[in-house]
């Protein structure tokens with residue numbers, strides 16, 4: 001070996017240390033009021049994707065399609081910094097299950113094609129036990145700088161959730177509280193000392209006829225204490241009632257634990273949570289109602305000083321489900337406005353086996369069914385601005401300002417230069433705005449502001465400011481009167497130029513979609 005080679009090695013090692021060192025000062029995470037922060041007190045926004053590992057075979061999905069490191073890598077490259085990895089209690093409490101090898105588990109379910117794919121993509125995992133395979137997935141995520149939330153999804157392996165599946169609440173047929181505590185304790189212990197495992201969510205979507213607030217406190221506190229005793233590094237995430245839509249009961253009765261700075265709440269919302277309202281009713285009215293409902297049932301927690309992670313939301317990413325599309329337009333505005341932590345449902349483009357169907361496609365999956373690329377690159381671009389924190393400890397410098405956020409595209413209103421029209425641009429490159437008490441929208445630290453000209457024409461930057469009201473039930477339209485008295489709304493044309501148009505479907509009409517005119521003024525600052 002030449003001296004040159006060694007110098008290279010030292011440089012490489014030196015570079016590695018430089019990269020790794022800051023990370024070691026980061027974990028474990030803790031909470032500071034409503035924020036999740038690192039050891040330096042700087043906000044860490046959890047921008048996660050759910051990775052299913054709780055179905056029949058109890059193997060993280062997709063490993064018959066791609067090597068585990070390739071999947072971890074694509075998760076990172078899609079901008080997620082975290083995975084909510086699901087697991088069934090039996091993986092830790094049923095010795096004959098956890099000691100099955102991946103190959104045996106697939107054989108037991110008749111998944112012979114899956115074995116062939118798995119063998120070629122992940123030969124080093126296929127003959128590991130199920131619990132070792134689970135550890136290998138967590139390790140690969142950590143090696144790729146992806147944090148992990150271990151999510152107890154169900155008791156016995158299988159798809160979740162219905163009111164009557166016996167997994168809904170403490171005391172249900174398959175939901176024995178003491179077995180649950182044993183499983184949580186073993187899982188917490190197993191990953192004690194693995195710094196990238198930053199959190200455990202204790203149980204997914206509590207629900208069903210047995211659900212009851214007193215028992216919620218009784219058992220969730222026991223579970224939280226057991227996890228903390230076994231692994232004091234992880235954040236403890238508590239799920240609400242009614243399929244994790246309802247944490248309203250916390251408002252008047254705080255959870256009392258023996259430890260501090262580790263408690264986080266989680267909530268879920270989908271388009272179907274509101275039935276078919278998004279297609280059958282006016283989207284402004286439904287968005288107003290659902291946003292108020294989410295704030296009342298869980299969103300209020302951040303105002304009370306608790307972190308809240310929207311640990312499941314999503315929709316059909318083929319873009320053909322109008323109910324899902326309209327829900328996502330509204331939900332993304334809400335999540336950005338509140339700057340919540342979140343986990344998209346879901347990573348998997350397809351499952352090994354789900355509810356008896358082999359290789360079934362998952363149209364909510366961020367990856368396509370081959371696991372080779374994003375199902376919908378436009379949707380991924382739209383998530384990009386949501387993946388970064390808008391504010392929080394250590395995130396912004398100087399005076400706060402607003403971003404004018406457009407949830408349909410995930411972009412922000414920006415003036416790139418004096419010569420160019422106002423356009424949508426990546427929020428990271430957007431300038432800041434002030435929304436003054438007199439309702440003008442001016443460029444941060446300037447007297448220049450947005451002026452509406454004519455209907456159908458670009459809005460301009462000038463010294464004569466229009467006054468903008470946030471109208472409709474959704475309060476997502478920015479509206480003003482132009483010279484002749486006509487009321488117009490801020491909108492976007494097909495070149496992403498900011499224009500004003502007649503306001504769309506402010507009420508009543510369920511056939512029209514106002515989302516191109518939806519904007520949210522988001523608290524942020526120089527990041």
Ligand SMILES: *[C@@H]1O[C@H](CO)[C@@H](O)[C@H](O)[C@H]1NC(C)=O
Nearest residue numbers: 090094095096097098100156
């Ligand atoms: C434990 O796992 C084995 C293997 O999957 C299964 O046959 C058995 O029914 C499980 N036991 C319980 C109590 O679920």
Ligand SMILES: *[C@@H]1O[C@H](CO)[C@@H](O)[C@H](O)[C@H]1NC(C)=O
Nearest residue numbers: 454455456482483484485486
């Ligand atoms: C105002 O002007 C717009 C076109 O810019 C026109 O469509 C509208 O009818 C006018 N309104 C009134 C009240 O004159």
Ligand SMILES: *[C@@H]1O[C@H](CO)[C@@H](O)[C@H](O)[C@H]1NC(C)=O
Nearest residue numbers: 282285472505506507508509
């Ligand atoms: C919407 O419908 C309600 C009841 O049908 C009616 O009272 C109201 O005036 C309508 N609003 C608009 C803006 O058309």
